[in-house]
Amino acid sequence: MKLAVVGDSLLDIDIEGTAERLCPDAPVPVVDVRAEHVRPGGAGLAAALAARDGLDVTLVTALAADADGVRLRDALAGVPAVFGPSPAATPVKARLRSGGRSIARMDRGGGPGDPRATDEMLDAVRAADLVLVSDYGRGLARDERLRAALADRPVVWDPHPRGPAPTPGARLVTPNHGEAERFSGERDAQDAARALRERWSARAVVVTLGSEGALLDTGGTPVAVPAPKVAVLDPCGAGDRFAVTAAARLMAGAAADDAVAAAVASAADFLAGGGASGFRPAHRSTVGATRARGGVVVATGGCFDLLHAGHVRTLEAARALGDCLVVCLNSDESVRRLKGPERPVTRQHDRAEVLRALGCVDEVVVFGEDTPERVLAELRPDIWVKGGDYRAESLPEADLVRTWGGRTVVVPYHRGRSTTELLARRG
Numbered sequence: 001m002k003l004a005v006v007g008d009s010l011l012d013i014d015i016e017g018t019a020e021r022l023c024p025d026a027p028v029p030v031v032d033v034r035a036e037h038v039r040p041g042g043a044g045l046a047a048a049l050a051a052r053d054g055l056d057v058t059l060v061t062a063l064a065a066d067a068d069g070v071r072l073r074d075a076l077a078g079v080p081a082v083f084g085p086s087p088a089a090t091p092v093k094a095r096l097r098s099g100g101r102s103i104a105r106m107d108r109g110g111g112p113g114d115p116r117a118t119d120e121m122l123d124a125v126r127a128a129d130l131v132l133v134s135d136y137g138r139g140l141a142r143d144e145r146l147r148a149a150l151a152d153r154p155v156v157w158d159p160h161p162r163g164p165a166p167t168p169g170a171r172l173v174t175p176n177h178g179e180a181e182r183f184s185g186e187r188d189a190q191d192a193a194r195a196l197r198e199r200w201s202a203r204a205v206v207v208t209l210g211s212e213g214a215l216l217d218t219g220g221t222p223v224a225v226p227a228p229k230v231a232v233l234d235p236c237g238a239g240d241r242f243a244v245t246a247a248a249r250l251m252a253g254a255a256a257d258d259a260v261a262a263a264v265a266s267a268a269d270f271l272a273g274g275g276a277s278g279f280r281p282a283h284r285s286t287v288g289a290t291r292a293r294g295g296v297v298v299a300t301g302g303c304f305d306l307l308h309a310g311h312v313r314t315l316e317a318a319r320a321l322g323d324c325l326v327v328c329l330n331s332d333e334s335v336r337r338l339k340g341p342e343r344p345v346t347r348q349h350d351r352a353e354v355l356r357a358l359g360c361v362d363e364v365v366v367f368g369e370d371t372p373e374r375v376l377a378e379l380r381p382d383i384w385v386k387g388g389d390y391r392a393e394s395l396p397e398a399d400l401v402r403t404w405g406g407r408t409v410v411v412p413y414h415r416g417r418s419t420t421e422l423l424a425r426r427g
Contacts, residue, residue: 001251001347002056002333004125005244006150007043007134007141007158009061010091011072011109012236014039014277019098031098039279040075041093043134046158046240049279050132051079054352054366055248056332060124062086062115062140077378080331080368082124087113091138097277100233114139117146130154130171130251132243137162156247157202158239159183168201171250172259174243180207193217204256208242208267210235216260223257225264230272237276242267286324286363287379295323299381301372303330304351305344312358314387317411319360321383327355328375331368338370373400384408 014037019029040048047059059081063069068090073083088111096104115138117125122145125131131153135141137160150167157166157173161182166173173196175183180192184199189207197205197217204218213227245266249259270279287297300318304311304327319325329352335344344351352364367375376384376397384401386408398408 001129002058002127003050003247003251004058004060004128004131005043005047005050005134006060006121006125006131006146007046008091008136008138009044009059009063009072009076010041010093010136011068011075012039012041012045012276013037013092013094015094015096017096017098019103029098029103031096031103037277038071038075039276040072040079041237041276042091042136042138042240044072044076044079045237045276045279046132046134046244047079047081048076049241049244050248051366053244053248054329054349054364056348056366056368058082058124058128058368060084060117060121064088064090064109066090068092068109078365078375082118082121084115084118084121086115087111088115088138091136095277100274100277102234102277110138114142117143117149122146122149125149125153128153130156130247132247133157133166134240134243135160135163154250156243156250158243166200166202170200170202171204172246172256173197173200173202173205174208174239174246175205176208176239177210180205189215190217190222193222206246206256206260206263208239208264210238213264214242214260216257218256223260225257225261227264228268230268232271232275234275234277235271237279238267238271240276241270286326287381290322290324293323296321296383297324297326297379297381298322298383298385299326299328299376299379300385300387301328301330302387303335303339303344304355305335305339305346307351307354310387312360314385314411315355315358316360317387318383318385319362321385321409324362325360326363326365326379326381327361328372328379329355329364329366330370331366334368334370371396373397376400380404380406382406385411387411 016035017031017033019031050057062084064086089109091109094106095102142164155170157170184192184195186192193205193207206216208214213225216223242263246259246263249262332348355364
């Protein structure tokens with residue numbers, strides 16, 4: 001199942017430091033900067049979260065051709081995306097942080113002019129089984145051609161006060177309490193949810209209530225979903241985490257109340273882990289931690305459709321060559337192109353989950369292309385491993401790996417153990 005995340009992407013910068021003294025010429029803290037972390041925000045964060053979950057996701061967004069747009073595109077390097085042009089400067093939110101808390105935020109970018117959806121962006125929307133609209137009020141959700149394309153797709157809509165109303169018939173709309181009150185004029189969450197569901201002709205509206213959970217209205221008796229108690233230093237990104245989980249569960253066939261319950265739990269876990277400020281693409285944190293301690297990063301790749309002994313032996317051999325193993329996993333669409341319309345047998349999020357459960361696998365990165373060059377260029381492993389009847393120098397990616405000083409290794413091929421043979425025997 002394919003998810004498209006459509007909306008406005010932002011560049012978030014966390015400037016981390018320590019504040020132990022005051023400035024001599026003003027009563028403000030002096031922050032000694034220790035690190036700067038760049039990450040996607042808005043729709044970009046939602047898509048990155050979905051990609052880290054192992055979902056087959058495509059980000060559909062508009063980016064300006066400016067320096068911050070280049071940084072944002074780099075931050076989204078692991079996320080399949082269709083980019084259109086933006087007439088406005090890339091929106092940037094830079095947070096100055098000390099002790100795990102934000103002490104100031106500096107915004108820049110934006111400007112007049114709404115982005116317009118390109119034909120390629122519309123094609124990506126039409127190809128999706130479900131669309132998450134992550135509206136950050138920057139104009140993309142107002143595009144009439146985009147709205148016409150959304151009218152034919154199942155939609156989860158995460159609204160913004162500066163944005164337009166959701167397209168009629170949305171599967172689920174996810175305003176927070178403040179947004180719901182502003183949209184409806186009703187202070188009570190239950191009254192607001194009911195009013196908005198009727199006004200927007202939505203199948204369901206859920207009002208998120210922070211530490212109090214969420215309230216869902218589907219036209220019958222409202223459902224209150226409590227939230228686990230967690231310590232929250234920074235709530236940024238919780239709405240994106242909520243919307244992504246709800247969309248994924250609905251796409252998988254869950255009922256609205258089950259999807260919302262899962263989304264509440266997921267948002268709580270996200271906040272307990274530091275929220276958006278604690279978010280790093282999983283493979284980057286794994287690789288970075290390994291390199292920081294002087295370790296060797298190993299990567300391998302493949303479809304891993306039906307995990308069998310040949311796969312496990314190859315993975316264990318690869319892991320033995322270094323200090324962490326990242327598996328580059330072909331997406332469902334990629335497998336279909338390579339293996340035919342009946343494959344994969346197992347969907348990518350399940351394949352990723354099974355691989356991550358193996359003790360020899362440290363991380364899984366899903367890629368949508370037929371070959372792994374793009375994701376390899378991002379990971380830059382010290383060793384690239386292939387299992388099978390190959391010569392290392394004959395592999396097309398071997399030249400790429402050599403450009404950063406890496407090497408390509410072939411581990412033994414285990415004859416008689418392959419997914420194709422297993423399926424043939426089953427038939």
